[in-house]
Amino acid sequence: MLCVLDYGSQYTQLIARRLRSQGFFSEVLPGRLSASAIAARRPSGIILSGSPHSVGTGFDPDPALLSIGVPILGLCFGYQFLAQQLGGRVAQSTHREYGAAQVRKTQAGKLDPLVNRLSPTTQVWMSHGDSVVELPPDAQLVLESAGKPAGFALPSRRIWGLQFHPEVYHTPEGKLLLESFARDICKQTPNWNLRAELTELKDKLRTELADVREVVCAVSGGVDSTVLAVLLSQVCKVRALFVDHGFLRAYDLANLRRVFANFPNIQLEVVDAKERFWAALDGVSDPEQKRLTIGRLFVKTFADHVGEGRFTHLAQGTIYSDVIESAAVAHGGAAHIKSHHNVGGFPQDARVQLVEPLRPFFKDEVRELGVLLGIDSDILHLHPFPGPGLAIRCIGELRRDRIEILRRADAIFYEELIRRDMYLRTWQAFVALLPVRTVGVMGDQRSYEHALAIRAVSSVDAMTADVTEFSIAELLPIAARLVNEVRGINRVVYDLTTKPPGTIEWE
Ligand code: XMP
Numbered sequence: 001m002l003c004v005l006d007y008g009s010q011y012t013q014l015i016a017r018r019l020r021s022q023g024f025f026s027e028v029l030p031g032r033l034s035a036s037a038i039a040a041r042r043p044s045g046i047i048l049s050g051s052p053h054s055v056g057t058g059f060d061p062d063p064a065l066l067s068i069g070v071p072i073l074g075l076c077f078g079y080q081f082l083a084q085q086l087g088g089r090v091a092q093s094t095h096r097e098y099g100a101a102q103v104r105k106t107q108a109g110k111l112d113p114l115v116n117r118l119s120p121t122t123q124v125w126m127s128h129g130d131s132v133v134e135l136p137p138d139a140q141l142v143l144e145s146a147g148k149p150a151g152f153a154l155p156s157r158r159i160w161g162l163q164f165h166p167e168v169y170h171t172p173e174g175k176l177l178l179e180s181f182a183r184d185i186c187k188q189t190p191n192w193n194l195r196a197e198l199t200e201l202k203d204k205l206r207t208e209l210a211d212v213r214e215v216v217c218a219v220s221g222g223v224d225s226t227v228l229a230v231l232l233s234q235v236c237k238v239r240a241l242f243v244d245h246g247f248l249r250a251y252d253l254a255n256l257r258r259v260f261a262n263f264p265n266i267q268l269e270v271v272d273a274k275e276r277f278w279a280a281l282d283g284v285s286d287p288e289q290k291r292l293t294i295g296r297l298f299v300k301t302f303a304d305h306v307g308e309g310r311f312t313h314l315a316q317g318t319i320y321s322d323v324i325e326s327a328a329v330a331h332g333g334a335a336h337i338k339s340h341h342n343v344g345g346f347p348q349d350a351r352v353q354l355v356e357p358l359r360p361f362f363k364d365e366v367r368e369l370g371v372l373l374g375i376d377s378d379i380l381h382l383h384p385f386p387g388p389g390l391a392i393r394c395i396g397e398l399r400r401d402r403i404e405i406l407r408r409a410d411a412i413f414y415e416e417l418i419r420r421d422m423y424l425r426t427w428q429a430f431v432a433l434l435p436v437r438t439v440g441v442m443g444d445q446r447s448y449e450h451a452l453a454i455r456a457v458s459s460v461d462a463m464t465a466d467v468t469e470f471s472i473a474e475l476l477p478i479a480a481r482l483v484n485e486v487r488g489i490n491r492v493v494y495d496l497t498t499k500p501p502g503t504i505e506w507e
Pocket of ligand 1: 502
């Protein structure tokens with residue numbers, strides 16, 4: 001197993017995901033664990049992540065890591081930390097280097113087991129403020145970028161460092177680097193695969209839930225909770241609760257009924273809580289207030305409906321990225337950007353046992369599990385939809401009439417994307433209703449109606465995202481339909497912001 005130590009970089013979990021997708025089992029652990037706690041897990045190698053912090057500001061790894069005796073690869077902050085520990089010098093750059101850069105393999109690099117398989121020059125993704133200005137005395141420079149160090153190796157101590165991020169999609173040869181580290185340097189065998197994991201998981205659940213009559217779980221129509229319910233239904237009875245908070249899309253519930261119809265062990269119950277949510281949210285504009293209120297009420301509605309003491313096992317669709325994100329926030333690592341509403345929200349009642357079988361898996365792994373479980377692929381390829389639903393796509397004030405406009409626009413947009421084969425060409429696409437009204441002319445009349453934004457992004461994991469390049473010719477007829485058919489909208493704009501600096505959702 002490889003340990004990926006997290007120092008708060010937005011990309012940490014990608015490192016583990018990339019490794020697993022190549023068959024190397026890896027785990028993310030909090031970066032401030034002591035070297036002895038890490039050694040106790042008997043890793044075959046350690047990767048130090050990047051960080052928003054600088055070396056020497058109180059967030060450094062335990063220096064004793066260097067004496068554990070397994071190979072270490074430092075990335076970005078991890079690279080700077082290793083360089084400094086080994087006698088090199090790190091300095092703050094005059095400007096932050098952010099974006100794609102070219103690196104060149106040096107003479108020493110051609111013989112180095114980490115980088116030797118790279119092309120002579122290759123694109124990498126940089127995101128750093130500090131730089132290594134002097135390499136450690138015995139280190140070899142293996143990669144350079146514009147005449148400056150970009151990677152070093154200290155083979156005698158089995159230590160490597162890279163200034164850039166091999167884990168992100170924008171470093172096209174990054175997977176070669178991770179594979180070389182795992183396979184050639186740490187001697188890991190690439191034998192981890194999901195089919196074997198699923199068999200093992202079902203066996204474990206069968207033992208764990210042997211005497212359990214039924215498991216209760218909340219379902220949203222999204223991929224995670226659908227896979228969760230179906231997985232559990234192969235082991236015991238599942239009472240699946242769908243809370244309708246009033247911010248759902250026109251087709252969410254219908255989809256869910258269609259999927260669950262194939263799995264007789266799942267009993268679906270729909271809780272209509274629309275009025276309860278409106279009572280708390282009518283007129284609310286602040287994004288965090290929307291998110292927190294919806295999260296809190298969701299939990300309450302769920303708990304009220306199932307009734308205290310009436311169930312013993314509660315299943316949650318927590319996946320690995322949720323676990324890591326909340327741990328990072330708890331450790332003061334990654335900056336808190338938004339309150340996501342499905343992260344460990346349910347009240348902890350000692351008598352209720354939590355069942356979280358998807359905890360070890362990343363999103364795309366959950367999708368693959370869904371395929372193995374026989375779930376329709378159109379459901380598994382649904383774009384992600386946030387827990388707070390249309391409420392955070394109705395930018396600004398929440399009002400029933402604005403949500404209705406948005407819901408109609410969303411349904412038309414969805415229908416058009418599918419009809420034009422555009423849905424699967426983008427990772428996530430949606431419309432957001434803007435809190436501005438603009439002047440238009442419809443027929444011979446002046447109109448003064450809402451503007452609607454179309455957002456479409458390409459991503460692998462939502463950590464970074466590019467704007468999907470739909471052509472104007474493809475978008476024009478969709479925009480025309482939105483303006484013509486949705487009363488209350490007279491203008492459509494296309495969002496051209498990548499993540500970062502934007503986020504995918506507007507709120
Ligand atoms: P952002 O806007 O943070 O979104 O770039 C990243 C991804 O997460 C989805 N998202 C959520 N998912 N509960 C969820 O289950 C939430 O509260 C939530 N907020 C955002 C978003 O749609 C995108 O795919």
